[in-house]
Amino acid sequence: MKILLDTNVLISAIVFGGLPRKLLLDLFANRQQQLFISSYIDQEFQEKNKRKMGR
Numbered sequence: 001m002k003i004l005l006d007t008n009v010l011i012s013a014i015v016f017g018g019l020p021r022k023l024l025l026d027l028f029a030n031r032q033q034q035l036f037i038s039s040y041i042d043q044e045f046q047e048k049n050k051r052k053m054g055r
Contacts, residue, residue: 001032001033001034002033002034002036003027003033003034003035003036004035004036004037004038004041005024005035005037005041006041007041007044007045007048009024010037010041010045011045011048011049011052015052
């Protein structure tokens with residue numbers, strides 16, 4: 001199965017944990033899924049991370 005996650009879902013899972021993190025970990029626990037990130041989502045994630053972390 002191929003999965004594409006929105007930037008906000010990724011940030012929520014990584015930064016805040018909770019249900020988004022649990023779902024992400026559960027999805028990849030059996031290693032049958034592949035996470036795909038488009039160049040747009042990657043760029044958006046990096047920009048939001050820089051703003052939030054002050055880098």
